[in-house]
Amino acid sequence: MTEHRPHSSHYGAFHAAHHPGEDRLSLRPDPGDPEPSPLLRNLPAFSRARVDRPYVRRGWLTRGPGPDPERGRDAFVPVEWDEVVPLLARELDRVRTTHGNSAIFGGSYGWGSAGRFHHAQSQVHRFLNHLGGYTRSVNTYSLGASRNLLSHVVGDDRSIVEPTSYLVLAEHTELFVCFGGMPAKNSQVNAGGVSRHTAAGQLRAARARGARFVLVSPLRDDLADDLDAEWIAPLPGTDTALLLALAYVLLVERRYDAAFCATHVTGFDVFRDYVLGGADGVPKTPAWAAAVCGVPADRIAPLAREMAAHRTLVSLSWSLQRAHRGEQPIWAGIALAALLGQIGLPGGGFGHGYGATAGTGAGLLPYGLPTLPQGTNPVPDFIPVARIADLLLRPGESYEYDGQRLTYPDTRLVYWTGGNPFHHHQDLARLRRAFTRPDTVVVHEPFWTATARHADLVLPATTTLEREDLGAARQDPVLIAMHRVAEPRGQARDDYAIFADLAHELGVGEAFTEGRTARQWLAHLYEGWRADLPPEHRPTEDFDAFWRAGRVTLTGRRTRHTLYERFRADPKRHPLATPSGRIELYSATVASFGYDDCPGHPAWLPPPAPDPEFPLWLVANNPATRLHSQLDHGPHSAAAKVAGREPVRVHPEDAAALGLTEGEVVRLRSAVGSCLAAVVLSDALRPGVLQLATGAWFDPSAPEVATCVHGNPNALTADVGTSRLAQGCTGQHTRVAVERLTAPPPPVRAHQPPPIASR
Template sequence: MPEPAAFRSHSSHWGAFDAALTPAGLAVRPDAGDPAPAALLRNVPAALDERLRVLAPYARRGWLERGPGPDPARGRDEYVRISWAEALDRAAAELDRVRTRYGNTAIFGGSYGWGSAGRFHHAQSQLHRFLAVAGGYVRSVNTYSSGAAEVLLPHVVGDHAPIERPTTWAVLAEHTGHFVCFGGLPDKNAQVNAGGVTRHGMAEELRRAKRRGARFTLVSPLRDDLADDLGADWLPLAPGTDTALMLALCFTLVERGLHDEEFLHTHCEGFPELWRYLSGSVDGVPKSPQWAEARCGIPAGKIVELAESMAAHRTMITVSWSLQRSRHGEQPLWAGVALACVLGQIGLPGGGFGHGYASMAGIGAGSLPFPLPTLRRGLNPVREFIPVARVADMLLHPGEEYDYNGQRLRYPDIRLVHWAGGNPFHHHQDLARLGRAFTRPDTVLVHEQFWTATARHADLVLPVTTTLEREDLGAARQDAALVAMARVSPPLGEAKSDFEILSGLAKRLGVEHEFTEGRDERQWLEWLYESWRAKLPPEADPGLDFAEFWRKGRIELREARPEHVLYADFRADPHRHRLPTPSGRIELFSRRIASFGYDDCPGHPTWFEPEEEPGFPLTLVANNPATRLHSQLDHGAESAGAKVAGREPVRMHPGDAAARGLSTGDVVLVRSPRGSALAGLVVSDAVRPGVVQLSTGAWFDPTAPEVATCVHGNPNALTRDVGSSRLAQGCTGQLTRVEVVAFRGEVPPVRAHEPPVPG
């Protein structure tokens, strides 16, 4: 009888788990202590599917034969297998050529994405550490997830506290009387957390609040953005009109004397300027419920009723990250802060506002009061940067000037893109344009585990191990465990870790010791762990050396995460606990932002009429998927099981489907002014009329351009590549205008999961 499989502890962004290799393949079981394990664990075995893995180094034929330079064949060329020695020699020589001839400002360190949950094998940290010791690199700032918020919040409240330190779920479950959820609180997003999560607890905290009698209002065009069992009142507003509704709620509260005048006077800056706009003194248009009804589709009487309920209860206003991923995305967040200020409940247990609840599992879970083991990235000598969502602009328009957060900047002339971790052909918008942008550099060097669209646009593709094939430390600031991520499988093919690859490049460039500091991977893990332990307060020390910790597989972090109320100290004494804003208060009118003179982001929350695109009557919501983390493991069981006709499902209201003669299961063509995509239709009354919903993350498949820009259903084949505003230049991929029609003709196969090299 065979020996039972040896399960080893491991972790991922969607949860801790145990795994073992068995004759039937990889077996995965959720962490025993997790009350609500993520369904995404069903995708994990696909990480070891050799059919999609990059199993050896490859070079693009055109680059190999003609040498570096812009090439329109990039993205469509053949690949030639080469040895590791040749791959590293060529990569090092090209890095040296570019930095010598053009300077390090011609190198873009393009690592962006969730990558590994491990603290050491974090692709961005590894790549940026290497490029820093090699002379520096152009970097990106902010995130696709919350880029507009990351720039706006420091102007309004002084820092990122509403994201990083919001009122904790335990407080909300006990004290909140009315949750008003702009963009919802979708449990699908709370499956994941950067760095990992050992206990998924948000859903139970919301149910606890419901049992206590809390009321829920869902403000979203999608009914399932909040769990059915919470019994929410659904306000299916038109996508992109949350700002109008928020401004009308502010107007109603003040007009009816339900506002907190003292709080606005003592804790806020600029309410008189904001009120002049709300009342219509500025433009002659009062931002009344009737005005908002014409824009968001919510009846004026319902808006008044909501305002009265918010004033009568301890109310928490939640604003999802999705709302600021759109044109003028700064405005719904700023208006949400203003609405909470008008109510005057900021700093009270269960009241106020928070940004990003349910966008990740850790938001609202509380943070550890001490740091975690972290790999030092080193000092980057190059100061140039770009907002992360402007990568295509940078590659296509070197030397062009642009505005960002009060600065006038210039795009650098990038000759070499070095990418490790993440998939820009998932995160970015207008993928046809991004493909054109990737043809411009001299060389694109990519570390990849799978044959993603990013790998298929590279000149050198270097195969990387997954977390299952290496050792690491798994932990997150919003969790209470440190997990020994044991190696479960030997590396597939010739795959190496990013650290091993970069060590080989560093040796060839003469900076090996600066990069490795003389340690191998296991020595780095021990050093990170013991250095971390040495800095802990005595009461938080786990009392285990590295060898003991590794044998045990996991330790609970002893210091409990305290309950927290956002801005409680500021509320109690705004003079002693000033916010780090120019006024020391919440800025409802920002003189600094106003001084920038941006017509697309003035000095107070403002409504902008949507930009029309004639001929495209539907609004597409491109939200995060429920079946995977972004595009990771799109071929996994949970992700593949949700496909319709082998493509990403697109949801549409029954009335819109009937008007177009469409039914569930049809393959449809979704068109926008920028491109098109084939998708599988699902008819659902959980979607507002006039709206279609197509999640991101289907691997980009442009193999039949005569039929569609993407035949697999990636919505970023449709979205517009433009910044949220000149203030933040954030991602705007959440919403776009489309039309949907039945696809007529022979349906092309999906080839995104077929490697471009022989098996």
């Protein structure tokens, strides 16, 4: 397939051709993209890490289903498709008939492909629903705390889904105060794809107009250098204290918008009493905050005054809530914006997630996209997504979540497609133990990730380049025909073909496939979607014309977030979906839950006292060279590694105190585990803070040296929820020690296949 064909990815649209004789991919970014993502360079990832055929773990094949401590350590036996399909079908049938459908956990995180039909999450859920349902997960690792909190404070998550666009911010915002930053690296990606990367350009336009930027983060490069931002570097996880001190200044100096608070806010008196110290005897003064977060008190009050004097955006990154009591900085940030009284004004108020994805701030289409129907799941059981290890380790135990007391089902079979929990999850040694507990673990994967290595049945899945699909996102004005670029490797099949075979084996084939091939599904989804659109937004191209053209333009993308504009204009006619109809600085509902880890108003809830054994902070943020852990073995990701391992950035002052040198491989150790990483010196960090990106494939091949020898920071982070309100992920920060190695480091084996055995 040497002709360049249109395709799409989460990090951009492109045209590509595969040259079989050289086993080489040539790729051209979309010519209309002003700043194509360098992540496209990872796509030519042909490697030994590919799963070339079906495999069954040797212990499971010889001893049958059951908990097994060898899972993740055992060899795999190659089998044929005509053997593995009936084998897996029998196991699915055994579990659902013996233990009930709640004993099946359907795992998928949704980032497997930009395609809407070969969307792994939709495929596995549709299949399991046709078998009678499954235990599911809710929320995400990215926003585990925020979505629950926002439902109580502002009524829904539309401030995440449809924030004010960068176009409006670039024209109206005078002061951007960016808590957690707006990192350009994250704006390279978007679920479903992005045809034009525009976020960085819009921020530059705002700066050229005269807007000022203030970055609040322990990492200086959480905002682009060309924005000339002032850098305020608090200690990790202390943003809530700083936000409360800013609110204190507005209150005591009467710089807050009293009229807005009287008409658009509920709980103002409770929040004011807490900030001024009436509730706990501790006024949240700049001096108090300085002692907590390390920001000088004489910088806090002037910033509050400047915010009150200008059209100000309080920008709250997703990273803020991926930490201990992560609900609190988001709530405190909304409270600060409410005191400023600019919510609903163009370019003012608060934003949650600018810089998180390319789609955030790009606008939103007023209609849906072609989507594979998943059917109905009759099983009521669910878990917050970041509680997967608890689900497997604590069957039958109860836990609290958003005012409910729930029980973990007894999971016997885990079915995972399109995701890698050994990237997303924390305390990977504990997750390894958890994965030994089910009877059976099934994974569809193109590559030998750590999740595939911890499975019993590994089914080889095609990559996006090896199949056809529809690429689209509601934040993007283009629907792309994703043509197949290369033939499937080895015996790989797409998820739909695998599930169709299993469905036929289990007697639900016709219901699952509806008699359609994958190509027929694409035409069916496209034409059904097109017919349902309002006439003014309906493409004139039928499916065949669309497929030949390679794309159609989608019209009507909204650039203003009218929810808060209408609410500001008339809160009685356009109330929020909260019990009061207003912004809730005090939530009687949350207070009624009685959670000491999430009271009824924003509060500073200090983390446990630091252990002197772990004197340094580690920030474990998203990588710049890959999407999560995808294609970690790709050329762009590999080029950023040092000595074959993930780099850990260290401030020169800390490196000098520890005797560390550039490029040296060190061991990072926390209360839960350890990992190896290579030192890179950088003054773009607050002293006392290290930074190690997520996404290096977990490599536990030398446990006598480290939990992970490749540099996965989730070998270090603790598996605890943000609070009982949301049970979100807290993997952004942890405390660590750094140790020099006394022997040469072991080799990295993360990208090599596991041991292969004969029967």
